[in-house]
Amino acid sequence: MEIKTAEYNVWTEGSTIHYEGTLRLSGTDAYQPILDLMQQVLVEKPQNVVLDLTQLEFLNSSGINLLAKFTIELRKHPDVAMKVLGSTRIPWQSKSLPNLQKLHKGVELLIT
């Protein structure tokens, strides 16, 4: 599955979800299609889910809220492990991604 615009591209490969570009959608409702896409991965009941954010240059606070909600949602699936891939190159990731780990101990954070 794939959601693609001029600014960003979100697509899945198996249970890996890739994010690319700049996500600056206004409000929770605007992020709903992306959240649907992420939850669609969970329907398959994979052993683990990977969020690859290494190409996501910018994510606004509503987007961070989306990641937080997905993490909270994941807590209901204790058998599913989640790995979050980030980049030290991108300032917001070091700042915001650790919160995901605080929300759910099963999140493995890998910022390279």
Add this chain to the structure above:
Amino acid sequence: MTQLPDSGAVRSSVLTSFRAKFVFLIGTAVLLSLLLSGGVALWNVHKLSRDASAEIESGLSKTTEEYLTRYIDMTAQRADMMFARTFDQVTMLAQLTQGLIDDPKLDRDLGEFLARYPAFQDSMSYNAEKHWMQNKAGEPSVISVWGYLLDSAGAMRADVAEAVRETGFFDLVVPALMGTGQNKLQMYYVGPKSVPIMRTMPYSDQAQTFDKLYPGHNESNFWDFFFPGVYEAWQGWVKNPGIRPADSDITIAAPYIDAITGKLIVSYFHPLYTKSRDDVAGMVAVDITLEQLTELVQGVKIADTGFAFLAQQNGNVLTVNTTGEALLGVAQESATGAGVTGINRSLSKSRFKDIAALRMPGANETSIIHVTVEKDGMPEGLLVAMHPLPVMNLWQPNTGIVPERLMLGFVVPDREIYEPLYAAQEEIDNATNRIVKGILISVVGFLIAVLAASVLLSRRFTAGLEALADAAGRLKRSDYNIQVPVRGRDEVAQVTAAFNQMALDIRGHTATLEQRVADRTRELASANDEIQSLYEKLRDENVRMGAELDVARRIQMMVLPNATDLNGIPDLEIASYVEPADEVGGDYYDVLYAPGSAKIGIGDVTGHGIESGVLMIMVQSVGRALYERGVDDPCAFLEVLNTAIYKNVERTRTGKHLSLAFVDYSEDRLTISGQHEEAIVIRKDGTAERIDTIDLGFPIGLEANIQDFLSSIVLPFSEGDMLLLYTDGITEAESEDGTLYGIERLIDSAQRVHQRSAEEVKTAIIAALRAHIGKQKVHDDITLVVVKHR
């Protein structure tokens, strides 16, 4: 769309109508062919006229030249014969005289015989006053004996008296000669240089006339005085007869004014020789007036005003009439010699260069030359024919005897020769004009006939087209009920049939089109009504939503700290800047104060708009309540606030959360708690400290219990130190090329002005931020709080 001319304009416009073009085409074609054939005819007529003129001119010239040549030859022969007759008589007298010189006995016997008759006696008398001797008037001839032949007493020397006596035969012979042949002025004898007595027939007052006209003649030898050089030339001939210029002894003198008669004279001399032929012994001579030559020359008549002239070899014109003198441009001027007066009227001095350039033809040749002179100020062409007479011996004073070839000239004005040609040319011109007129009249007539015929024909040809044009005009005026009658089977008829079909089609389309337009208009009207009502609903909705937004915005702005809140803290100087991205922002900041301590909050609700704004108001209210309740522990403060907000978020199902940090100030110390952007402290000396708040808290409203994540740190904050709090609207503001403003630029711009007041620092930072953003879109709410220790 181009406006088509209506059918009326098509018919009235001369150059655009088809019929006019048709007539124009026919007219042009006919005119061109007529002009061409007319031109060829005219050219031929002119050529014929030119050729005829040339032929006539050539014939006339040939005939005239032949006539002139014949006439001048004949006249020259006549002139020659006249000369010959005079020559014969002079020669006869000379031979008679010479015979007496050669036979002295006969001479004596003749003298004795004549002495018997008194009529032949000379009664000589001496003129003492003038010192010469002459016989008496009434005798047949006059004999003069000059002073230098007399002694002082006035008596003749013996040899002189003998010589006088020996010339007595003159009175016997000469009257016969005078009476025959050409009219002669006089015949005379002059003795040898030793005895130059002069006997002249008829009698005149010879010595008296000489005295009057030629003073000094009685002191010089006759020969040297009157005819210098001639005697010596003859003496040369005695030794060598071969040097005579002409094969004759006769010598002529250039015309002169005769001393005795005063007339213009030509003299013919014949020398006499001694018996032994070793010297000259005088001469006999005859004078002829120039009028006699003139009579011959002026007797020549050619055409109307043609004339003849006689000229010497040197160009001196001897005879010509006054008309001829003017035409030749020569003038008579007198020339005086030693003894005789001549004339000088030279062709070479003519005022016309063609005449001055005339050259004598060779012996027995006739030359014919065309020259141009002036007459009454107009150019006049002349035909000049010239023919030389046989060569003669000419004596000229002081020059001796030279050959002289007199020249006869005939002159005829061209216009008289070519009069027949001019008449013929005029007749040809008249004929040509008649032919040209005839051609022009026939061309014009034929053209008119063709144009008239083509106008009539074109009316028939274009009737169908005009009907079509008329019908098209009516069609243009929306008159679709039209059918043009089809005549014949030509292309126009085919077009007409097609036109009729098209008119029918248009009529059909027009009828249904009106119905279709009416239907479509009805549909559009109904759609428009729906759109109008929808628009009105939308407008109402918009107004309502605008009103709601306005209320939320006003509430949000109302809960922000006012000037009193900012300036009411003794130790701290606070300046702030808030700019929401939408009408309602999601940023939160607050300044709470109670004596002894102050609490400054900064936060950022996810998103912006009405829900974010309302959540921000909730945070402010709960925070204010906790502060007023005196909850001093920062972690407890945040925990309770999180619980309250989390539950409200759950209730309102907004799904939002916020980052939130608080800074407590008390007694030169800052206590920071809660997770938000890094806090920045610029010390008094300008050094900057960045305080990471990631581990000091957790997003508010996301988790029910965040107690485990909460913490706080304490740092000193004394006089001159400065604290910067802000939201990510500042650090993540994009420039036009997409560069984020970033925390380093924020610190840098604060350090530049950190010694100034909080208000000035805020203004400087916002100005630097604005410069960075430029024309780029502002995506997020911007909030900046500057806290400076006084």
